[in-house]
Amino acid sequence: MKGINIFLADGFEDIEALATNDVLSRGGLDARLISINDGTAVTSSHGVSIIAGGTLKDADLSAAPQGEKDIMIFPGGMPGTANLASCEPLMDAMQAHYAAGGSVAAICAAPGLVLTRLGNLEGVTFTCYEGFQDALTAKGAVFSPQVAVRSGRIITGRSAAHAVSFGLEILSLLRPEKVEEVRHSMYLWTA
Numbered sequence: 622m623k624g625i626n627i628f629l630a631d632g633f634e635d636i637e638a639l640a641t642n643d644v645l646s647r648g649g650l651d652a653r654l655i656s657i658n659d660g661t662a663v664t665s666s667h668g669v670s671i672i673a674g675g676t677l678k679d680a681d682l683s684a685a686p687q688g689e690k691d692i693m694i695f696p697g698g699m700p701g702t703a704n705l706a707s708c709e710p711l712m713d714a715m716q717a718h719y720a721a722g723g724s725v726a727a728i729c730a731a732p733g734l735v736l737t738r739l740g741n742l743e744g745v746t747f748t749c750y751e752g753f754q755d756a757l758t759a760k761g762a763v764f765s766p767q768v769a770v771r772s773g774r775i776i777t778g779r780s781a782a783h784a785v786s787f788g789l790e791i792l793s794l795l796r797p798e799k800v801e802e803v804r805h806s807m808y809l810w811t812a
Contacts, residue, residue, distance in 0.1 A: 622680065622681070622682055622684055622686060622691065622693060622714055622718045622723065623681075623684045623685075623686060623687060623691050624651070624653060624691060625645060625650055625651065625652040625653065625691075625692050625694070625795070626652070626653050626655050626680070626692070626693055626694065627641060627642055627652055627653065627654050627655065627694040627695075627696065628655050628657060628677070628693065628694065628695055628696075628705055628711060629654055629655065629656050629657065629663040629671075629673055629696070629701070630656075630657045630658070630663070630700075630701045630702075630704030630705045630708070631658065631663055631664050631700070631701060631704060632664070632665070632666045632698055632699055632700040632701035632702075632703075632704055633663065633665050633666065633696045633697075633698045633701035633702075634665065634666055634696050634697045634698030634701065634728075634729060634781050635665040635666070635667055635669050635698075636781045636784045637696035637697050637698065637728045637729055637778070637781055637784045637787070638654070638665075638696040638698075639671075640784035640785050640787075640788055641694060641696065641726075641728070641784055641787060641788040641791065642654060642788075643788070644785060644788030644789055644791070644792055644803060644807075645788060645791065645792060645795070647799075647803045647806060647807070648792045648795070648796050648799040648800075648802075648803050649796065649799060650792070650795060650796060652694070653674045653675060654671070654673040654674050654675075655673055655674070655675050655676065655677055655680055656673035656675070656676045656677065657676075657677045657704065657705065657708045657711055658676065659676065659678070660676065661673045661674070661675065661676055665698065665701075666698040666699060666700075666701060677708070677710060677711060682710065682713075682714040682717075685717075685718075685721045686718055686721050686722055686723030686724075688722055688723075689722065689723065689724045689774050689794065690724070690794070690795050691718070691723045691724065692723065692724040692725065692726055692776075692791065692794070692795070693714075693715055693718055693723065693724075693725050693726070694725075694726045694727070694791065695725070695726065695727040695728070695731040695735045695736075696727075696728055696729070696731060697727070697728050697729025697730040697731045697750060697780075697781070698729065698730070699730060702729070702730040702731045702734045702735065703734060705731065705734070705735055706734040706735050706738065712735075712738045715735070715738065715739070716738060716739060716740070719739055719740075719774065720740070722774070723774070724774040724775070724776065724794060725739070725774065725775055725776070726775070726776035726777070726778075726787070726790075726791050727749075727776075727777055727778075728749075728777065728778030728779070728780070728783075728784065728787045729749065729750040729753075729778065729779070729780050729781060730749065730750050730753045731749075732747050732748070732749035732753065732754075732757060732777045733749050733750075733753030733754060733755070733756050733757060734753065734756075736757065736775065736777070737756040737757055737760065739775075741760075741761075742757060742760040742761055742762040743760070743761035743762070744761060744762070744763065745757075745761075745762040745763070745772045745773065745775055746762070746763045746764075746765050746770050746772040747762050747763070747764060747765065747770055747772060747775065747777040748764065748765050748766065748767050748768070748769065748770045748777045748778065748779045749764075749777060749778075749779065750779065750780050766779070767779070768783035768786045768787075769783060769786040769787045769789070769790040770790070771790050771793070771794060776790050776791055776794065778790070785807065785809065789803065789804065789809075
């Protein structure tokens with residue numbers, strides 16, 4: 622799948638989806654919010670309704686990525702993450718996308734429920750919400766308590782509190798020259 626796509630299912634975590642989208646937008650990127658529902662309306666885990674820019678059924682899932690800068694992004698939240706993981710067309714597209722050289726990013730519960738559907742994860746370093754790491758470590762991945770981790774073409778984030786850091790980690794893959802500018806525009810400095 623080409624481009625930057627953030628997939629939303631009913632029950633998604635608001636801040637993980639929208640803060641990530643905001644950071645990428647500030648970096649000059651066009652991230653598309655894609656609903657896996659039949660329509661574009663999606664309701665978050667906190668009851669906030671948003672209108673996505675498109676739906677999974679209308680997306681071109683057959684478009685092979687041109688490289689690691691084509692990325693599929695999966696926010697956490699429950700039951701949103703479980704809904705993403707149970708969407709077989711989306712999981713098939715993610716597997717094909719990653720196998721063809723595209724990148725994937727997941728935060729909170731999504732690494733443990735969605736990224737486990739990828740093939741070989743031996744030696745991949747990741748982070749996720751506490752309690753969702755077992756399925757990945759069983760596949761040979763290595764858990765880290767960092768707030769955001771990039772391991773090859775896989776980017777993971779720890780939790781809602783770290784959604785901006787997750788977005789910045791994605792931005793560092795896609796437009797590394799924009800990271801400091803975006804950090805500054807958001808008044809984020811490291812100690």
